[in-house]
Amino acid sequence: MRQGRARSLTIALAVVLGAIAPVLAAPGIACAAAASGGPHAALVVDTAERATAYCVALDEASVSGTHLIELASEQYGLTYRLGFGGRAVCMLAGVGATGDDCFGSYPNFWGYFHGTGDSGWTWASGSAADHPVGDGDREAWSWGAGDSATTHGVPPSTTIDDACGVAPSPDPTPSPTPSPAATPPSPSPSNGGDSSNDGGSQGGGGSDPGNVSNSGQGTGPTSEHTKTPEPSTSPSPTAAAPTSASPAVVRAAAAAPPPSSGPPFAGIAALGAITLLGAGGVVAMRRRRGPG
């Protein structure tokens, strides 16, 4: 009897530990892989209010389309969330679904485009998890409705040089960025990170063009709308306005990788409650069996 009780307790402990072990191991995995000079690819994120071009350094000769987003997150602090086992894009730059249903905001969703020609885009039919991205490739994500390139909003034309090329000399006059306040569609129920991005003036000079580098990804699923944005302390010297002819795409400036987060406080409380319940169960068991 005593053995059986001890075994039950061991099983309960094993369940709890087994469930939490992968989570404990989680934060140590992300590692910054920004290497300058290696292969690069352009990633354009078009939230329908603003299009941002990221020049992403690849950590291998060929990566998948989803890994490109992960790399952009490490190098620029782009917030993102993938779903359906990492095969679909739920949220980018604070826009999109925060739950596990990536198409919770349907008909609006993140359309996926591959680069064609020098600056054009074609509708991608497959999953980004399967699409290889190599040096000099271009990828784009566009938020909107419509199931084809003709009905879905096509991202602004962007060449690889727009994202990665030698920056043109800073334009003395601020480039006319489209005002974010003019188009206030709120595609997702909670994308506070988006509004925090809209605050800064869109000077074409050296300042960070208001990409999502401020909202620290890595601190929890809601960090996009609970954390106060920390100011970007690293105005990149290469960040500049795009060529004055095409002001549609803003080039992203590199951001420091976000600090790694610890376990949530309430999670520790949960573990305490679990331990308490386990002990309570053992006591109840003993009381029932013990004296008779």
Add this chain to the structure above:
Amino acid sequence: MNIHPAAWIAWATCAGIVAFSTTNPFYLALVIAIAWFVYAACHVPGPTARSFRVFLIAGLAAMAIRTALVFFGTVDANNVAFAAMEGMRLATILVVFGTFNAVTDPFGVVRMAPRRFHEPALAAALALSIAPRTIASAQRVREAQTLRGLRTTGLRSLPALAIPILETGMEDAVTLAESMDARGHGHGTRSRYRPQPWNRRSILCTGAALTAAVAFSAAAFTGVAGLHPSTFPLLWPEVSAGLLAAAGLLAVPGLSRSRGAP
């Protein structure tokens, strides 16, 4: 002062809803711990009490299999964590079902069903009781084989256990059908025998479980973060104190015993 079978059904359903609505390991581990606590405090002595352990092992196996499936595709920490959390949700639902089997008599369900629905309720009760009955007969067969000096552990003894168990199951079914026929089942209306009281404790347990289920359903519908922790990127699951407290309400059946009954 026992909890009404319908209250146990409500408890199990609500705990299942809570487990189904989230993949957050903190909430799921809490529900598993609660199921263990309720089982420890309320289980009916007898062979059906073993069903908790059996379902716990089945849940662990389901979780392991779900996680192992990842190894057929891309293996990285994100995918493994995603699969493990999905598997844990399944394991939690199985553990809740194991607790339900251990704490209540499935045939009590038949007694409280409205007369019009007696036959479907009986079928449901039979379906629900298959697992505990099989476990009980497995225990009987194992004891019998031990008395005969046969080994009852290990893979090689499996056929010697499985065949008598299957045979017993068939015999049980035939006996049940005969006894139901002999008692005039399915012929005319039935009277009710010893109605079970719907007491305060049952109401308390049902209300607490319903509150937990409603809280989690509302959180799922309004898209509260943390129910489905992001694994792409892999982040610490966010836990809300309110939902923790709501899940804790499921432990009420285990708590209320220490006050009332001896």
